[in-house]
Amino acid sequence: MRFTIAREKLQEGLSAVTAAVPTKTTLPVLANILLETTDKGIRLSGTDLDIAVSTEVLADVETQGSITIPAKKLAEIARELPSAPVKMSSAGEQKVTLECGRSRFKLLGLPRDEFPSFPTVRFNESWRVRSGDLQKLIGHTAFAASTEESRPILNGVLWELRPERMRMVATNGHRLSKMELPITSEGAPSGDLIVPPKALEQIRKLFPAEEDLEIARGDNHLAFRSPFTSVFTRLIEGPYPNYEQVIPKDNDRVALADKNVLAQSLRRMSIIASDQTHRIRLAFNAGMLKLGVQTPDLGEAQDEVPINYEGDPLEIGFNANYLIEILRYMPTDEVRLTFKAAERAATIEPEGWKDDARYLGLVMPLKLID
Amino acid sequence: MPIIPLYGHEALRARLASAHARGALPPSLLLHGPRGVGKQRLALWIGQMLLCDSDGDRPCGACRHCRYVLDLAHPDLRWFFPRPRLPNPDPRTQDVLDDFVDAIGERRKSNGLYSAPGGSEALYVATVRAILQLASLTPAMGRRKIFVIGDAERMVSQEGSDQPANAFLKMLEEPQADTQIILTSSEPGSLLPTIRSRAIAVRVPPLVEPASRSFLGDPVVNAALDRLDLPASLEQRIELMEGAPGMLLESADRAQAIAAAREFLDAVSQGRAEWSRAVAKMSAARARGFFADVLDAMTVQLHARLRGAAGRSDASRVTAIAHSIEHIEDAKVRVDGNVNPQLLGASIAREVATWSLS
Numbered sequence: 256m257r258f259t260i261a262r263e264k265l266q267e268g269l270s271a272v273t274a275a276v277p278t279k280t281t282l283p284v285l286a287n288i289l290l291e292t293t294d295k296g297i298r299l300s301g302t303d304l305d306i307a308v309s310t311e312v313l314a315d316v317e318t319q320g321s322i323t324i325p326a327k328k329l330a331e332i333a334r335e336l337p338s339a340p341v342k343m344s345s346a347g348e349q350k351v352t353l354e355c356g357r358s359r360f361k362l363l364g365l366p367r368d369e370f371p372s373f374p375t376v377r378f379n380e381s382w383r384v385r386s387g388d389l390q391k392l393i394g395h396t397a398f399a400a401s402t403e404e405s406r407p408i409l410n411g412v413l414w415e416l417r418p419e420r421m422r423m424v425a426t427n428g429h430r431l432s433k434m435e436l437p438i439t440s441e442g443a444p445s446g447d448l449i450v451p452p453k454a455l456e457q458i459r460k461l462f463p464a465e466e467d468l469e470i471a472r473g474d475n476h477l478a479f480r481s482p483f484t485s486v487f488t489r490l491i492e493g494p495y496p497n498y499e500q501v502i503p504k505d506n507d508r509v510a511l512a513d514k515n516v517l518a519q520s521l522r523r524m525s526i527i528a529s530d531q532t533h534r535i536r537l538a539f540n541a542g543m544l545k546l547g548v549q550t551p552d553l554g555e556a557q558d559e560v561p562i563n564y565e566g567d568p569l570e571i572g573f574n575a576n577y578l579i580e581i582l583r584y585m586p587t588d589e590v591r592l593t594f595k596a597a598e599r600a601a602t603i604e605p606e607g608w609k610d611d612a613r614y615l616g617l618v619m620p621l622k623l624i625d
Numbered sequence: 626m627p628i629i630p631l632y633g634h635e636a637l638r639a640r641l642a643s644a645h646a647r648g649a650l651p652p653s654l655l656l657h658g659p660r661g662v663g664k665q666r667l668a669l670w671i672g673q674m675l676l677c678d679s680d681g682d683r684p685c686g687a688c689r690h691c692r693y694v695l696d697l698a699h700p701d702l703r704w705f706f707p708r709p710r711l712p713n714p715d716p717r718t719q720d721v722l723d724d725f726v727d728a729i730g731e732r733r734k735s736n737g738l739y740s741a742p743g744g745s746e747a748l749y750v751a752t753v754r755a756i757l758q759l760a761s762l763t764p765a766m767g768r769r770k771i772f773v774i775g776d777a778e779r780m781v782s783q784e785g786s787d788q789p790a791n792a793f794l795k796m797l798e799e800p801q802a803d804t805q806i807i808l809t810s811s812e813p814g815s816l817l818p819t820i821r822s823r824a825i826a827v828r829v830p831p832l833v834e835p836a837s838r839s840f841l842g843d844p845v846v847n848a849a850l851d852r853l854d855l856p857a858s859l860e861q862r863i864e865l866m867e868g869a870p871g872m873l874l875e876s877a878d879r880a881q882a883i884a885a886a887r888e889f890l891d892a893v894s895q896g897r898a899e900w901s902r903a904v905a906k907m908s909a910a911r912a913r914g915f916f917a918d919v920l921d922a923m924t925v926q927l928h929a930r931l932r933g934a935a936g937r938s939d940a941s942r943v944t945a946i947a948h949s950i951e952h953i954e955d956a957k958v959r960v961d962g963n964v965n966p967q968l969l970g971a972s973i974a975r976e977v978a979t980w981s982l983s
Contacts, residue, residue, distance in 0.1 A: 279723050281726050281730065282696075282698040282700070304766065305762070371689075372689075404717070404718055404755075404757075405792075407757055407758050407760075407761030408761060410758070410761075451762075474768075475763035475764050475765075489764075490763045491761050491762060492761055492762065492763055492803075493761060
């Protein structure tokens with residue numbers, strides 16, 4: 256194998272795949288990336304067997320071949336190289352020589368055969384999605400997935416794909432985030448997938464917003480493909496909880512509030528809130544929201560926020576952090592909050608959002624202790 | 626360097642392979658039998674058989690899946706066993722998995738030859754949470770995921786601490802269709818009844834003599850045994866092994882336990898001050914493992930003394946020693962609950978002193 260590549264191109268390829276390389280593994284070859292020559296250049300691949308990333312970058316190939324090289328060391332070398340063409344060649348299956356300007360390195364690799372093969376996924380029945388749309392869904396929902404390890408199913412993000420729309424939902428059982436976008440993916444089957452947030456985060460970072468992606472499901476993996484890059488991820492198994500039954504349909508008390516003013520007030524109150532429950536009290540009155548918090552052994556605080564509210568007075572408790580987090584992801588300056596009663600779930604939606612997407616946040620209330 | 630082959634158990638292997646071929650292999654198995662007979666190695670073999678993609682006999686030993694299993698590196702065959710508690714009191718799944726990368730690395734380095742876990746090693750709740758996390762994912766390479774849980778009775782780390790076992794129960798109650806669970810235990814009675822009832826029990830017998838000879842004929846095994854303080858002759862080693870290769874690996878530990886038991890019984894016969902010192906020398910924790918071995922050795926030594934007293938027709942001493950043996954047997958039951966060894970030691974010393982001082 257022998258090829259010449261621009262240092263920037265080598266770095267571009269490496270930065271795409273090294274995030275998938277594990278720091279600790281029982282399979283030593285996984286600490287390496289696979290380098291293979293192609294018709295147009297070289298393909299770099301890395302995997303921790305949960306996520307696999309493969310990307311092709313332009314290079315001038317003299318002799319075809321493939322080898323695996325320690326990923327971390329190659330990335331460190333590429334970062335320190337001068338801005339000059341990089342010549343790489345391998346003698347046999349285990350030695351790679353890298354030359355750039357007057358610098359010269361010899362690295363020990365491992366044979367290509369030891370590198371696990373990537374999952375087989377057929378793209379004949381695939382969904383087509385613009386990467387920017389996917390980034391929007393991921394960016395607005397994945398944060399709400401549970402980080403608790405007791406219910407693995409909630410550690411994933413539910414992704415519902417239908418021929419005319421796609422929707423992502425994430426929840427930790429106390430708060431929920433849901434976003435839906437129209438798509439046109441004719442001929443693609445419907446599918447409900449539970450995807451680990453770590454994989455979604457990689458996908459969000461890896462594909463430029465303007466790229467069109469093909470997405471297909473194999474037996475055990477979900478695959479994303481653009482002209483030069485492919486990503487494979489394992490999925491979380493099992494039925495996702497029926498979140499629809501938690502989303503209230505009859506919340507008849509509506510408040511409109513300035514997102515930033517409300518978030519600032521919540522942050523102020525959360526300073527005094529209990530470290531365990533983060534409980535605060537919200538009292539909705541005509542034209543005014545009164546926020547209050549009282550924590551034994553610490554103190555108390557009150558604040559007021561002008562709002563547009565005309566329903567009956569309502570006192571309700573929340574985990575301040577959940578409200579702050581949901582407000583952070585609201586795309587409009589004004590938000591719409593809806594309630595039914597102090598013991599029922601509240602929803603938060605963007606107000607006046609001129610977008611094809613539909614977005615909803617939900618927070619379960621906390622019982623107020625008098 | 627791959628782990629050593631599985632020796633013996635041919636009839637059992639044939640039964641399991643036949644059940645798999647008929648699609649009748651239960652999704653949850655409990656391999657039980659005497660300590661050291663190779664239950665966990667057999668479990669790994671079952672996993673290899675299930676993952677092998679050869680068109681011929683499985684496991685073929687040559688395909689990529691087989692090679693990964695034999696290198697203890699297959700991402701779909703997860704092997705868990707008792708480990709010391711991690712320094713972080715509430716470790717994350719990644720901490721547990723990193724610890725197992727090291728532990729598996731050690732077992733790979735010793736070609737899959739290892740001795741029984743120490744007394745404080747257990748399958749703690751963080752380990753079970755990690756298992757549940759891995760079980761929730763689709764397989765990485767194969768068609769299914771296999772979880773081998775060695776010394777599964779250690780999910781109850783001590784009497785009353787059954788949180789890990791109860792967490793694991795969820796996985797047994799609602800197994801994924803692509804998941805095979807293989808528990809192993811030499812003390813199945815110590816498993817929660819709810820776990821025992823949800824796994825199909827398969828008895829793993831000691832190795833028959835030809836299999837023992839094959840095991841001892843393996844050069845890798847020989848090299849490992851030569852590093853231990855063992856008799857050199859093959860016949861003596863076969864006798865010492867009693868069909869359980871693991872016991873041979875533990876024989877150095879057993880010799881230590883025999884010496885500790887003798888020292889303890891001698892101290893008890895020398896008066897309260899001596900036996901107090903002997904009790905204080907015992908560990909304040911870790912009843913399982915070494916302390917359990919010491920109790921076994923005490924029983925053997927008291928039986929010898931009982932035979933001596935019977936030979937002298939000393940009926941009252943025979944009765945007293947028999948009473949002490951019964952007391953130690955009770956203590957062994959408490960050891961399963963990981964009761965403080967010093968408390969048990971004091972109780973035994975008081976009992977033995979009633980006759981050994983007179």
